[in-house]
Amino acid sequence: MEELSRSRALSGNHSTRLSRSVPLSPPNLLTLAVVLASFFGGAQCIRLANRIPDPAAGFPDQPSRTAVFALGSFWRSEAVFGCLDGVVRTAVGYAGGSKPNPEYRSLRDHAECVQVEYDPRLISYRQLLDVFWSSHDSRQVLGQGPDVGNQYRSIIFTNGTEESRLAALSKEREQSKSKSSVVTTQIQHLETFYHAEPEHQKFELKQKPLILQLMGNLPEDELQKSSLAAKLNSFAAELCPPHIQKQIDAKIGDIIRKSWPLLRNV
Numbered sequence: 001m002e003e004l005s006r007s008r009a010l011s012g013n014h015s016t017r018l019s020r021s022v023p024l025s026p027p028n029l030l031t032l033a034v035v036l037a038s039f040f041g042g043a044q045c046i047r048l049a050n051r052i053p054d055p056a057a058g059f060p061d062q063p064s065r066t067a068v069f070a071l072g073s074f075w076r077s078e079a080v081f082g083c084l085d086g087v088v089r090t091a092v093g094y095a096g097g098s099k100p101n102p103e104y105r106s107l108r109d110h111a112e113c114v115q116v117e118y119d120p121r122l123i124s125y126r127q128l129l130d131v132f133w134s135s136h137d138s139r140q141v142l143g144q145g146p147d148v149g150n151q152y153r154s155i156i157f158t159n160g161t162e163e164s165r166l167a168a169l170s171k172e173r174e175q176s177k178s179k180s181s182v183v184t185t186q187i188q189h190l191e192t193f194y195h196a197e198p199e200h201q202k203f204e205l206k207q208k209p210l211i212l213q214l215m216g217n218l219p220e221d222e223l224q225k226s227s228l229a230a231k232l233n234s235f236a237a238e239l240c241p242p243h244i245q246k247q248i249d250a251k252i253g254d255i256i257r258k259s260w261p262l263l264r265n266v
């Protein structure tokens, strides 16, 4: 009740309403969830902040798969994959080294990487590899741009012979594009993917308090599992395709202009 009246009191003040600390009443959350969900297209997408639908759940015989890539800073890597059709979830972490339970400040021989959970009926491993190659410079030695060091090296982590085969083929193809320098990307069997600390998950999205608020300020564990958050993390980094960037931008503008839609019905 207190939250509701605070929301009402705020309805005449746009700038205050956009601050991160304003609590959302459940009806607001519902509307926002519907509005945001309608954008990402699926009828099954109407979602409440506390109920994350799992697109793979309805098809137990077709479980989602995971792929792990290292391509520089994992803040950006997560945003590279989050907006792709068929990507269900993303997470950042560490792999490729020998130190058990690495942490950001003591990675040792691990690399920063992204774990991509995907629906193989909607996107193939081969397509993910294409995105991997086109999203970083595989010929820079131990780094990406100004991020230099062992933790930023380029790696395709494979799990199974089919992934190894596809990875090796794609690397050959990439090398054949130019012989003037060497593709430094390693192909490694994935031993263990260690999740990174919470503050590194959905990092780009966390720089945008407004979007977090529009999603209902989800608690950390829900944010990490959310497909919507994976998409909006890409949006925040401006790594969605241009037409999707525009679409989401327009929708956010709409919500701001019209104020909280469901308040009118309370």
Ligand SMILES: *[C@@H]1O[C@H](CO)[C@@H](O)[C@H](O)[C@H]1NC(C)=O
Residues within 6 Å of the ligand: 066, 159, 190, 191, 192, 193
């Ligand atoms: C490798 O794939 C299998 C399923 O094919 C999965 O159960 C296993 O957890 C994966 N390994 C790693 C390290 O992710």
